[in-house]
Amino acid sequence: MSIRESYSPGPANVAHVEKDGEIWTLVLVREFRHSPARVWEALTDPEQLRQWSPFESDGNMGTTGAMVKITTVGAPAEYAVTTTIAKAEAPKTLQYKFGDFDTRWELEPNGEGTRLTLWTTIDRRYIAMGAAGWQIAFDVMESVLDGDPIGRITGPDAMKFEGWQRLHKEYAKQFHVETPTW
Numbered sequence: 001m002s003i004r005e006s007y008s009p010g011p012a013n014v015a016h017v018e019k020d021g022e023i024w025t026l027v028l029v030r031e032f033r034h035s036p037a038r039v040w041e042a043l044t045d046p047e048q049l050r051q052w053s054p055f056e057s058d059g060n061m062g063t064t065g066a067m068v069k070i071t072t073v074g075a076p077a078e079y080a081v082t083t084t085i086a087k088a089e090a091p092k093t094l095q096y097k098f099g100d101f102d103t104r105w106e107l108e109p110n111g112e113g114t115r116l117t118l119w120t121t122i123d124r125r126y127i128a129m130g131a132a133g134w135q136i137a138f139d140v141m142e143s144v145l146d147g148d149p150i151g152r153i154t155g156p157d158a159m160k161f162e163g164w165q166r167l168h169k170e171y172a173k174q175f176h177v178e179t180p181t182w
Contacts, residue, residue, distance in 0.1 A: 026118075032142060056073055062085075064088045136163070
């Protein structure tokens with residue numbers, strides 16, 4: 001059995017929601033055993049993004065003011081936007097808009113590792129799906145950083161994993177949102 005076939009995500013315990021009226025922000029926190037500099041490269045380098053992220057970038061995202069085209073991967077319909085990196089302070093803060101949605105990453109040293117926090121505004125109908133998808137993406141990123149990549153898992157491929165279905169249901173319950181019927 002391959003690493004990918006044996007992969008199963010852990011419990012739904014890395015995400016929560018911050019609500020400000022109709023604006024819901026998905027917040028995910030993950031501890032990595034790798035340095036902030038290594039995690040920063042995984043977040044900003046197009047080659048590394050292609051190995052784990054649910055989107056691709058046509059340029060390096062690590063410079064404030066850089067314009068990049070971000071394109072979803074594995075979504076039912078391709079979605080692409082050109083955005084300007086609002087803030088890039090290596091290896092600490094990355095901020096940009098993905099369409100109408102604000103996205104902010106913060107990296108904090110944690111011993112020899114990194115505490116990574118992602119804030120992203122998201123349509124509340126999809127917030128549990130987003131939490132499940134990002135949790136799996138973070139697992140895949142960790143496998144890449146460990147040098148033992150399991151391959152990017154996004155969109156319908158992610159939804160095929162029994163673990164994604166479980167995460168989606170657990171997050172929907174935690175966030176008090178309904179899950180779509182498949």
